[in-house]
Amino acid sequence: MGLKAVFNLASKDIRAELRTKHTINFMLLFSGLAVIFFSRIAGNYVAAAPEMGAGLLWLVFLFTGMLGLGRAFVKEKELGTFDGLKLTPMSSEEILAGKAIYNLALMLGIQSIIFPLFIIFFDFPIQGSVALAFGVLTLGNLSFVIVSSALSTLVLNARARELLLPVILLPVLFPVIVTSVSALNRVLVGGEGFLNILGEIKIILAYAVVMSVIAALTFDFALEE
Protein backbone atom coordinates (compact mmCIF):
# COMPACT_ATOMS: atom_id res chain seq x y z
CA MET A 1 0.00 0.00 0.00
CA GLY A 2 1.42 3.39 -1.03
CA LEU A 3 1.29 5.98 1.75
CA LYS A 4 1.66 8.77 -0.83
CA ALA A 5 -1.55 7.69 -2.55
CA VAL A 6 -3.34 7.35 0.81
CA PHE A 7 -2.38 10.84 1.99
CA ASN A 8 -3.07 12.31 -1.45
CA LEU A 9 -6.69 11.15 -1.19
CA ALA A 10 -7.05 12.14 2.47
CA SER A 11 -5.58 15.60 1.91
CA LYS A 12 -7.84 16.15 -1.12
CA ASP A 13 -10.89 15.37 1.03
CA ILE A 14 -9.68 17.48 3.97
CA ARG A 15 -8.94 20.43 1.66
CA ALA A 16 -12.39 20.19 0.06
CA GLU A 17 -14.05 19.90 3.49
CA LEU A 18 -12.15 22.85 4.93
CA ARG A 19 -13.29 24.90 1.94
CA THR A 20 -17.00 24.02 2.12
CA LYS A 21 -17.31 22.85 5.76
CA HIS A 22 -20.51 21.05 4.73
CA THR A 23 -19.99 17.93 6.82
CA ILE A 24 -18.00 19.24 9.79
CA ASN A 25 -20.44 22.08 10.48
CA PHE A 26 -23.40 19.73 10.72
CA MET A 27 -21.47 17.22 12.80
CA LEU A 28 -20.32 19.94 15.22
CA LEU A 29 -23.76 21.45 15.47
CA PHE A 30 -25.38 18.08 16.08
CA SER A 31 -22.82 16.92 18.66
CA GLY A 32 -22.89 20.28 20.47
CA LEU A 33 -26.67 20.19 20.67
CA ALA A 34 -26.61 16.57 21.83
CA VAL A 35 -24.21 17.45 24.68
CA ILE A 36 -26.42 20.35 25.77
CA PHE A 37 -29.59 18.21 25.60
CA PHE A 38 -28.01 15.32 27.49
CA SER A 39 -26.60 17.65 30.14
CA ARG A 40 -30.06 19.17 30.73
CA ILE A 41 -31.84 15.82 30.73
CA ALA A 42 -29.32 13.59 32.50
CA GLY A 43 -26.95 16.04 34.21
CA ASN A 44 -28.23 15.27 37.73
CA TYR A 45 -28.06 11.50 37.16
CA VAL A 46 -24.45 11.76 35.93
CA ALA A 47 -23.59 13.88 39.00
CA ALA A 48 -24.97 11.10 41.21
CA ALA A 49 -23.48 8.25 39.16
CA PRO A 50 -20.48 9.56 37.11
CA GLU A 51 -20.06 6.12 35.48
CA MET A 52 -22.94 7.09 33.18
CA GLY A 53 -20.88 9.94 31.74
CA ALA A 54 -18.57 7.90 29.52
CA GLY A 55 -21.53 6.05 28.02
CA LEU A 56 -23.33 9.30 27.22
CA LEU A 57 -20.17 10.78 25.71
CA TRP A 58 -19.81 7.75 23.46
CA LEU A 59 -23.46 8.01 22.44
CA VAL A 60 -22.76 11.57 21.23
CA PHE A 61 -19.78 10.36 19.16
CA LEU A 62 -21.73 7.39 17.85
CA PHE A 63 -24.68 9.45 16.62
CA THR A 64 -22.43 12.18 15.23
CA GLY A 65 -20.25 9.65 13.42
CA MET A 66 -23.29 7.92 11.92
CA LEU A 67 -24.45 11.29 10.65
CA GLY A 68 -21.21 12.29 8.96
CA LEU A 69 -18.78 9.45 8.38
CA GLY A 70 -20.72 7.76 5.59
CA ARG A 71 -20.56 11.03 3.63
CA ALA A 72 -16.93 10.40 2.62
CA PHE A 73 -18.05 7.82 0.05
CA VAL A 74 -21.64 8.96 -0.47
CA LYS A 75 -20.44 12.42 -1.58
CA GLU A 76 -18.13 10.85 -4.20
CA LYS A 77 -20.99 8.67 -5.40
CA GLU A 78 -23.46 11.58 -5.60
CA LEU A 79 -21.00 13.83 -7.44
CA GLY A 80 -20.06 11.04 -9.82
CA THR A 81 -16.38 11.32 -8.86
CA PHE A 82 -16.26 7.82 -7.39
CA ASP A 83 -15.76 6.36 -10.87
CA GLY A 84 -12.90 8.80 -11.44
CA LEU A 85 -11.32 7.55 -8.23
CA LYS A 86 -11.76 3.91 -9.22
CA LEU A 87 -10.20 4.63 -12.62
CA THR A 88 -6.90 5.67 -11.04
CA PRO A 89 -4.32 2.96 -10.35
CA MET A 90 -4.94 3.39 -6.59
CA SER A 91 -5.64 0.04 -4.96
CA SER A 92 -8.88 -0.48 -3.06
CA GLU A 93 -6.88 -0.62 0.19
CA GLU A 94 -5.38 2.79 -0.58
CA ILE A 95 -8.82 4.27 -1.27
CA LEU A 96 -10.21 2.80 1.97
CA ALA A 97 -7.22 3.99 4.03
CA GLY A 98 -7.41 7.50 2.51
CA LYS A 99 -11.10 7.77 3.34
CA ALA A 100 -10.54 6.38 6.86
CA ILE A 101 -7.83 8.99 7.54
CA TYR A 102 -10.16 11.76 6.35
CA ASN A 103 -12.93 10.39 8.60
CA LEU A 104 -10.50 10.16 11.53
CA ALA A 105 -9.52 13.81 10.98
CA LEU A 106 -13.23 14.72 11.14
CA MET A 107 -13.78 12.73 14.34
CA LEU A 108 -10.63 14.12 15.99
CA GLY A 109 -11.84 17.62 15.18
CA ILE A 110 -15.22 16.84 16.76
CA GLN A 111 -13.58 15.08 19.73
CA SER A 112 -11.26 18.05 20.42
CA ILE A 113 -14.25 20.35 20.78
CA ILE A 114 -16.92 18.05 22.22
CA PHE A 115 -14.84 16.34 24.93
CA PRO A 116 -14.01 19.62 26.78
CA LEU A 117 -17.58 20.83 26.15
CA PHE A 118 -18.88 17.64 27.75
CA ILE A 119 -16.65 18.09 30.82
CA ILE A 120 -17.87 21.71 31.19
CA PHE A 121 -21.59 21.12 30.64
CA PHE A 122 -21.73 18.06 32.93
CA ASP A 123 -19.39 19.66 35.45
CA PHE A 124 -17.68 16.30 35.35
CA PRO A 125 -15.49 15.43 38.35
CA ILE A 126 -12.37 14.11 36.57
CA GLN A 127 -10.25 11.83 38.76
CA GLY A 128 -7.61 10.66 36.26
CA SER A 129 -5.53 11.94 33.35
CA VAL A 130 -7.46 13.97 30.75
CA ALA A 131 -4.75 13.21 28.17
CA LEU A 132 -5.14 9.46 28.75
CA ALA A 133 -8.93 9.76 28.47
CA PHE A 134 -8.45 11.69 25.20
CA GLY A 135 -6.12 8.94 23.97
CA VAL A 136 -8.66 6.22 24.82
CA LEU A 137 -11.37 8.16 22.96
CA THR A 138 -9.04 8.56 19.96
CA LEU A 139 -8.37 4.81 19.85
CA GLY A 140 -12.10 4.12 20.05
CA ASN A 141 -12.77 6.61 17.29
CA LEU A 142 -10.02 5.04 15.17
CA SER A 143 -11.86 1.70 15.33
CA PHE A 144 -15.12 3.51 14.68
CA VAL A 145 -13.88 5.20 11.48
CA ILE A 146 -12.31 1.99 10.14
CA VAL A 147 -15.59 0.11 10.52
CA SER A 148 -17.83 2.95 9.32
CA SER A 149 -15.63 3.73 6.30
CA ALA A 150 -15.65 0.10 5.22
CA LEU A 151 -19.35 -0.50 5.85
CA SER A 152 -20.46 2.72 4.17
CA THR A 153 -19.24 1.35 0.82
CA LEU A 154 -21.27 -1.82 1.31
CA VAL A 155 -24.49 0.21 1.44
CA LEU A 156 -23.41 2.71 -1.23
CA ASN A 157 -25.70 1.29 -3.88
CA ALA A 158 -28.64 0.71 -1.53
CA ARG A 159 -31.66 2.99 -1.83
CA ALA A 160 -32.05 3.73 1.90
CA ARG A 161 -28.30 3.82 2.60
CA GLU A 162 -28.58 6.52 5.31
CA LEU A 163 -31.00 4.27 7.23
CA LEU A 164 -29.19 1.03 6.52
CA LEU A 165 -25.73 2.13 7.67
CA PRO A 166 -26.57 2.72 11.38
CA VAL A 167 -28.46 -0.59 11.55
CA ILE A 168 -25.40 -2.46 10.28
CA LEU A 169 -22.90 -0.36 12.26
CA LEU A 170 -24.34 -0.71 15.76
CA PRO A 171 -23.92 -4.47 16.29
CA VAL A 172 -20.45 -4.43 14.70
CA LEU A 173 -19.31 -1.55 16.91
CA PHE A 174 -20.80 -2.95 20.13
CA PRO A 175 -17.60 -4.66 21.44
CA VAL A 176 -15.34 -1.65 20.90
CA ILE A 177 -17.78 0.83 22.40
CA VAL A 178 -18.34 -1.29 25.52
CA THR A 179 -14.57 -1.67 25.96
CA SER A 180 -13.89 2.02 25.33
CA VAL A 181 -16.61 3.08 27.80
CA SER A 182 -15.12 0.77 30.43
CA ALA A 183 -11.59 2.17 29.91
CA LEU A 184 -12.87 5.73 29.92
CA ASN A 185 -14.73 5.16 33.18
CA ARG A 186 -11.67 3.70 34.84
CA VAL A 187 -9.64 6.77 33.86
CA LEU A 188 -12.20 9.53 34.37
CA VAL A 189 -14.07 8.16 37.41
CA GLY A 190 -11.66 5.64 38.92
CA GLY A 191 -8.57 7.78 38.39
CA GLU A 192 -6.64 4.75 37.08
CA GLY A 193 -3.49 5.06 34.97
CA PHE A 194 -2.27 3.67 31.65
CA LEU A 195 -1.05 0.32 33.00
CA ASN A 196 -4.41 -0.38 34.65
CA ILE A 197 -6.31 -0.01 31.40
CA LEU A 198 -3.71 -1.72 29.21
CA GLY A 199 -6.05 -4.72 28.82
CA GLU A 200 -8.81 -2.54 27.34
CA ILE A 201 -6.34 -0.68 25.13
CA LYS A 202 -5.06 -3.99 23.74
CA ILE A 203 -8.63 -5.10 23.00
CA ILE A 204 -9.44 -1.84 21.20
CA LEU A 205 -6.19 -2.02 19.20
CA ALA A 206 -6.77 -5.68 18.32
CA TYR A 207 -10.30 -4.81 17.22
CA ALA A 208 -8.94 -2.01 14.98
CA VAL A 209 -6.36 -4.35 13.43
CA VAL A 210 -8.85 -7.19 12.84
CA MET A 211 -11.40 -4.79 11.34
CA SER A 212 -8.74 -3.24 9.09
CA VAL A 213 -7.82 -6.68 7.74
CA ILE A 214 -11.47 -7.65 7.20
CA ALA A 215 -12.17 -4.29 5.53
CA ALA A 216 -9.15 -4.66 3.23
CA LEU A 217 -10.20 -8.20 2.27
CA THR A 218 -13.82 -7.30 1.52
CA PHE A 219 -13.39 -3.81 0.10
CA ASP A 220 -12.79 -4.98 -3.48
CA PHE A 221 -16.14 -6.73 -3.41
CA ALA A 222 -17.81 -3.68 -1.86
CA LEU A 223 -16.49 -1.43 -4.65
CA GLU A 224 -18.02 -3.56 -7.38
CA GLU A 225 -21.38 -2.58 -8.77
Added chain:
Amino acid sequence: MHAIELRDVKKRFGALQVLRGVTLSIEKGEAFALLGPNGAGKTTLIRIVATLLRQDEGEVRVAGYDIREEAREVRRRIGVVSHNPFLYEELTARENLEFYARAYGVAQSRVDEMLERVNLAEREDDLVATFSRGMKQRLSIARALLHSPEVLLLDEPTTGLDLKGRQDFYTLLEELLGEGATLLMTTHHMDEAERLCSRGAVLHSGRVVAQGALDELKESVESLEEAYLRITGEGNGA
Protein backbone atom coordinates in the same frame (compact mmCIF):
# COMPACT_ATOMS: atom_id res chain seq x y z
CA MET B 1 -1.54 -6.85 -30.73
CA HIS B 2 -4.88 -5.00 -30.68
CA ALA B 3 -5.35 -1.90 -28.54
CA ILE B 4 -8.72 -3.26 -27.38
CA GLU B 5 -10.00 -6.78 -27.85
CA LEU B 6 -13.36 -8.14 -26.70
CA ARG B 7 -14.32 -11.78 -27.10
CA ASP B 8 -17.87 -13.00 -26.51
CA VAL B 9 -18.50 -10.52 -23.69
CA LYS B 10 -21.74 -11.04 -21.77
CA LYS B 11 -23.21 -9.00 -18.96
CA ARG B 12 -26.45 -9.37 -17.07
CA PHE B 13 -28.07 -7.04 -14.52
CA GLY B 14 -30.57 -9.21 -12.63
CA ALA B 15 -33.00 -10.56 -15.17
CA LEU B 16 -31.85 -8.16 -17.87
CA GLN B 17 -29.22 -9.47 -20.31
CA VAL B 18 -27.48 -6.25 -21.36
CA LEU B 19 -24.63 -7.70 -23.44
CA ARG B 20 -25.17 -10.95 -25.37
CA GLY B 21 -21.76 -11.97 -26.60
CA VAL B 22 -19.97 -8.92 -28.00
CA THR B 23 -16.82 -9.53 -30.03
CA LEU B 24 -14.81 -6.55 -31.27
CA SER B 25 -11.22 -5.61 -31.91
CA ILE B 26 -9.76 -2.15 -32.24
CA GLU B 27 -6.33 -1.51 -33.68
CA LYS B 28 -3.71 0.79 -32.22
CA GLY B 29 -4.15 4.36 -33.40
CA GLU B 30 -7.67 3.68 -34.60
CA ALA B 31 -10.76 5.76 -33.81
CA PHE B 32 -13.72 3.43 -33.35
CA ALA B 33 -17.35 4.51 -32.92
CA LEU B 34 -19.82 2.47 -30.90
CA LEU B 35 -23.29 3.35 -32.14
CA GLY B 36 -26.69 2.21 -31.01
CA PRO B 37 -30.00 3.31 -29.51
CA ASN B 38 -30.53 3.97 -25.81
CA GLY B 39 -30.32 0.73 -23.83
CA ALA B 40 -28.25 -1.03 -26.50
CA GLY B 41 -25.44 -1.67 -24.01
CA LYS B 42 -22.89 0.92 -25.18
CA THR B 43 -22.22 2.46 -21.77
CA THR B 44 -22.08 -0.97 -20.11
CA LEU B 45 -19.50 -2.04 -22.69
CA ILE B 46 -17.36 1.09 -22.15
CA ARG B 47 -17.59 0.65 -18.36
CA ILE B 48 -16.40 -2.95 -18.70
CA VAL B 49 -13.43 -1.91 -20.87
CA ALA B 50 -12.68 0.84 -18.33
CA THR B 51 -12.57 -1.78 -15.50
CA LEU B 52 -15.50 -0.09 -13.74
CA LEU B 53 -17.73 -3.15 -14.26
CA ARG B 54 -16.92 -6.84 -14.47
CA GLN B 55 -18.23 -8.87 -17.36
CA ASP B 56 -20.03 -12.12 -16.49
CA GLU B 57 -18.47 -14.04 -19.36
CA GLY B 58 -15.95 -13.46 -22.11
CA GLU B 59 -12.53 -11.90 -22.31
CA VAL B 60 -11.49 -8.25 -22.57
CA ARG B 61 -7.93 -7.11 -23.17
CA VAL B 62 -6.64 -3.56 -23.31
CA ALA B 63 -3.11 -3.01 -24.59
CA GLY B 64 -2.63 -6.74 -24.11
CA TYR B 65 -3.66 -6.75 -20.44
CA ASP B 66 -6.63 -8.75 -19.18
CA ILE B 67 -9.03 -6.34 -17.48
CA ARG B 68 -9.96 -8.84 -14.77
CA GLU B 69 -6.50 -10.09 -13.89
CA GLU B 70 -4.48 -6.92 -14.54
CA ALA B 71 -6.95 -4.11 -13.84
CA ARG B 72 -4.33 -1.74 -12.39
CA GLU B 73 -2.13 -2.11 -15.49
CA VAL B 74 -5.16 -1.40 -17.67
CA ARG B 75 -6.04 1.71 -15.61
CA ARG B 76 -2.56 3.10 -16.16
CA ARG B 77 -3.11 2.82 -19.92
CA ILE B 78 -6.61 4.20 -20.34
CA GLY B 79 -8.12 7.65 -20.10
CA VAL B 80 -11.88 7.96 -19.72
CA VAL B 81 -14.04 10.93 -20.65
CA SER B 82 -17.79 10.63 -20.16
CA HIS B 83 -20.67 13.07 -19.78
CA ASN B 84 -19.66 13.09 -16.09
CA PRO B 85 -16.32 14.92 -15.87
CA PHE B 86 -15.15 13.18 -12.61
CA LEU B 87 -14.08 16.56 -11.19
CA TYR B 88 -14.34 17.96 -7.66
CA GLU B 89 -16.35 21.16 -7.84
CA GLU B 90 -15.06 22.50 -4.52
CA LEU B 91 -11.46 22.32 -5.77
CA THR B 92 -9.80 24.55 -8.36
CA ALA B 93 -8.87 23.31 -11.83
CA ARG B 94 -5.21 23.06 -10.77
CA GLU B 95 -6.04 21.25 -7.49
CA ASN B 96 -8.14 18.72 -9.40
CA LEU B 97 -5.36 17.95 -11.85
CA GLU B 98 -2.72 17.88 -9.09
CA PHE B 99 -4.79 15.33 -7.17
CA TYR B 100 -5.15 13.08 -10.21
CA ALA B 101 -1.48 13.59 -11.19
CA ARG B 102 -0.38 12.34 -7.76
CA ALA B 103 -2.86 9.44 -7.97
CA TYR B 104 -1.28 8.39 -11.29
CA GLY B 105 2.26 9.11 -10.10
CA VAL B 106 2.74 11.74 -12.82
CA ALA B 107 5.13 14.72 -12.51
CA GLN B 108 3.42 17.97 -11.46
CA SER B 109 4.90 19.73 -14.52
CA ARG B 110 2.43 17.72 -16.57
CA VAL B 111 -0.39 19.65 -14.86
CA ASP B 112 0.88 22.96 -16.32
CA GLU B 113 1.27 21.31 -19.69
CA MET B 114 -2.29 19.98 -19.72
CA LEU B 115 -3.82 23.23 -18.45
CA GLU B 116 -2.12 25.02 -21.35
CA ARG B 117 -3.25 22.39 -23.81
CA VAL B 118 -6.94 22.71 -22.93
CA ASN B 119 -6.70 26.52 -22.71
CA LEU B 120 -7.53 26.69 -19.01
CA ALA B 121 -4.23 28.04 -17.69
CA GLU B 122 -5.79 31.44 -17.04
CA ARG B 123 -8.58 29.89 -14.97
CA GLU B 124 -6.40 27.37 -13.11
CA ASP B 125 -7.09 28.89 -9.68
CA ASP B 126 -10.86 29.13 -10.14
CA LEU B 127 -13.17 26.62 -8.51
CA VAL B 128 -14.52 24.05 -10.95
CA ALA B 129 -18.00 24.88 -9.63
CA THR B 130 -17.73 28.22 -11.50
CA PHE B 131 -16.88 26.56 -14.85
CA SER B 132 -19.24 26.19 -17.80
CA ARG B 133 -20.08 22.68 -19.06
CA GLY B 134 -17.64 23.11 -21.94
CA MET B 135 -14.80 24.17 -19.64
CA LYS B 136 -15.47 21.23 -17.33
CA GLN B 137 -15.33 18.88 -20.29
CA ARG B 138 -12.02 20.37 -21.45
CA LEU B 139 -10.65 19.96 -17.94
CA SER B 140 -11.98 16.42 -17.96
CA ILE B 141 -9.92 15.72 -21.10
CA ALA B 142 -6.87 17.19 -19.36
CA ARG B 143 -7.56 14.85 -16.42
CA ALA B 144 -7.94 11.87 -18.74
CA LEU B 145 -4.72 12.68 -20.62
CA LEU B 146 -2.51 13.49 -17.60
CA HIS B 147 -0.86 10.08 -17.58
CA SER B 148 -0.50 9.91 -21.41
CA PRO B 149 -2.87 6.94 -21.85
CA GLU B 150 -2.54 4.63 -24.83
CA VAL B 151 -6.31 4.29 -25.15
CA LEU B 152 -8.97 6.94 -24.76
CA LEU B 153 -12.51 5.80 -23.90
CA LEU B 154 -15.21 8.37 -24.58
CA ASP B 155 -18.77 7.73 -23.41
CA GLU B 156 -21.06 10.28 -25.05
CA PRO B 157 -18.53 12.98 -24.22
CA THR B 158 -20.34 15.84 -25.93
CA THR B 159 -23.67 15.40 -24.12
CA GLY B 160 -24.79 18.82 -22.90
CA LEU B 161 -22.12 20.75 -24.82
CA ASP B 162 -23.15 23.65 -27.03
CA LEU B 163 -21.98 23.92 -30.66
CA LYS B 164 -18.83 25.85 -29.79
CA GLY B 165 -18.00 23.43 -26.97
CA ARG B 166 -18.43 20.49 -29.33
CA GLN B 167 -16.24 22.06 -32.02
CA ASP B 168 -13.45 22.76 -29.48
CA PHE B 169 -13.77 19.20 -28.21
CA TYR B 170 -13.51 17.74 -31.74
CA THR B 171 -10.44 19.84 -32.50
CA LEU B 172 -8.73 18.55 -29.37
CA LEU B 173 -9.62 14.93 -30.23
CA GLU B 174 -8.37 15.38 -33.81
CA GLU B 175 -5.05 16.60 -32.43
CA LEU B 176 -4.86 13.52 -30.23
CA LEU B 177 -5.68 11.23 -33.13
CA GLY B 178 -2.94 12.92 -35.12
CA GLU B 179 -0.57 11.98 -32.32
CA GLY B 180 -1.54 8.30 -32.66
CA ALA B 181 -4.05 7.89 -29.84
CA THR B 182 -6.50 4.97 -29.91
CA LEU B 183 -10.05 6.05 -29.37
CA LEU B 184 -13.22 4.14 -28.55
CA MET B 185 -16.27 6.35 -28.36
CA THR B 186 -20.00 5.95 -27.91
CA THR B 187 -22.16 8.62 -29.43
CA HIS B 188 -25.65 9.47 -30.57
CA HIS B 189 -24.32 12.07 -32.99
CA MET B 190 -23.66 10.48 -36.39
CA ASP B 191 -21.78 13.59 -37.55
CA GLU B 192 -19.46 13.15 -34.56
CA ALA B 193 -18.76 9.53 -35.49
CA GLU B 194 -18.19 10.42 -39.14
CA ARG B 195 -15.87 13.30 -38.31
CA LEU B 196 -13.67 11.47 -35.83
CA CYS B 197 -13.87 7.73 -36.52
CA SER B 198 -12.88 5.50 -39.39
CA ARG B 199 -14.52 2.29 -38.18
CA GLY B 200 -17.48 1.51 -36.00
CA ALA B 201 -20.02 -1.00 -34.78
CA VAL B 202 -23.74 -0.78 -34.25
CA LEU B 203 -24.91 -2.32 -30.99
CA HIS B 204 -28.55 -3.30 -30.66
CA SER B 205 -30.10 -5.15 -27.69
CA GLY B 206 -26.65 -6.17 -26.48
CA ARG B 207 -25.48 -7.59 -29.81
CA VAL B 208 -23.21 -6.23 -32.53
CA VAL B 209 -25.54 -6.07 -35.52
CA ALA B 210 -23.08 -4.44 -37.90
CA GLN B 211 -19.43 -3.45 -37.87
CA GLY B 212 -16.77 -2.27 -40.25
CA ALA B 213 -15.56 0.89 -41.92
CA LEU B 214 -18.09 3.68 -41.50
CA ASP B 215 -18.01 4.21 -45.29
CA GLU B 216 -19.04 0.59 -45.78
CA LEU B 217 -21.82 0.84 -43.20
CA LYS B 218 -23.47 3.64 -45.15
CA GLU B 219 -22.60 2.20 -48.59
CA SER B 220 -26.13 1.71 -49.87
CA VAL B 221 -27.68 4.73 -48.20
CA GLU B 222 -27.23 8.48 -48.20
CA SER B 223 -25.90 9.01 -44.72
CA LEU B 224 -24.60 7.19 -41.67
CA GLU B 225 -27.73 8.28 -39.85
CA GLU B 226 -29.88 6.49 -42.43
CA ALA B 227 -27.66 3.40 -42.22
CA TYR B 228 -27.98 3.44 -38.44
CA LEU B 229 -31.78 3.66 -38.54
CA ARG B 230 -31.95 0.87 -41.13
CA ILE B 231 -29.63 -1.44 -39.16
CA THR B 232 -31.33 -0.92 -35.80
CA GLY B 233 -34.81 -1.01 -37.33
CA GLU B 234 -35.63 2.33 -35.76
CA GLY B 235 -36.50 3.88 -39.09
CA ASN B 236 -39.25 1.37 -39.88
CA GLY B 237 -41.98 3.08 -38.01
CA ALA B 238 -41.24 6.52 -39.39
